Amino acid sequence: MIGAVYVVTDPGAPIPVLDQARAAARGGAWAVQLRDKTASDAEIARLAETLLAELAPGGLRVFVNDRVEVARATGADLHLGQGDGDPRAARERIAPGALLGLSVETVAQCAAIPEGVSYIGAGPVRATATKPDAAAPIGTDGLARIVAAAPVPAIAIGGLTAGDAPALRRAGAAGMAVVSAVTRAPDPEAATRALVTAWRQR
Numbered sequence: 514m515i516g517a518v519y520v521v522t523d524p525g526a527p528i529p530v531l532d533q534a535r536a537a538a539r540g541g542a543w544a545v546q547l548r549d550k551t552a553s554d555a556e557i558a559r560l561a562e563t564l565l566a567e568l569a570p571g572g573l574r575v576f577v578n579d580r581v582e583v584a585r586a587t588g589a590d591l592h593l594g595q596g597d598g599d600p601r602a603a604r605e606r607i608a609p610g611a612l613l614g615l616s617v618e619t620v621a622q623c624a625a626i627p628e629g630v631s632y633i634g635a636g637p638v639r640a641t642a643t644k645p646d647a648a649a650p651i652g653t654d655g656l657a658r659i660v661a662a663a664p665v666p667a668i669a670i671g672g673l674t675a676g677d678a679p680a681l682r683r684a685g686a687a688g689m690a691v692v693s694a695v696t697r698a699p700d701p702e703a704a705t706r707a708l709v710t711a712w713r714q715r
């Protein structure tokens with residue numbers, strides 16, 4: 514149910530968000546997340562509807578970050594940060610078949626993962642320039658501790674590249690999420706494919 518490669522889009526990257534998502538889908542990503550702190554709900558909804566119509570039929574999961582009502586209105590999946598409001602309330606608002614993700618930075622936060630959360634985003638595993646307010650990196654050891662404490666699959670995030678895939682798998686992650694490794698790559702589709710290939714290698 515949770516796939517290997519999850520690409521989070523970045524409106525600050527060199528190519529448009531829709532093209533980032535399309536490249537990720539062509540490259541074999543399991544999911545994309547629309548993450549934009551400043552766009553309006555209407556803009557995010559329009560992007561989500563476009564991606565759902567184009568790419569969900571091929572199996573891509575489409576998440577919106579921190580927009581409960583956009584997820585409800587479009588049928589998209591939802592990802593929440595720790596400060597984004599009550600995941601239980603969000604679960605009640607979104608479609609029964611929609612996935613719900615929650616960011617987790619510490620083992621302590623694993624005790625507060627309510628039923629109805631589908632996966633956690635665990636990190637930042639490594640230092641990241643993409644999220645200036647990110648907590649200190651937890652490393653693959655910290656990731657393994659969170660994996661052990663969490664009642665749901667963990668998707669690693671933060672400063673990750675294809676070379677990290679083996680260590681993330683050893684730590685027990687269900688998948689890996691990236692922003693810059695795909696959205697700022699010279700060839701985002703090839704970069705996504707490289708992540709998928711690295712994840713499958715064993």
Ligand code: TZP
Nearest residue numbers: 637641643671672691692693
């Ligand atoms: N949450 C924790 S780290 C991060 C988010 C959204 C940013 C990851 O970006 P990158 O470019 O893959 O380091």
Ligand code: MG
Nearest residue numbers: 579593594597
């Ligand atoms: Mg948030």
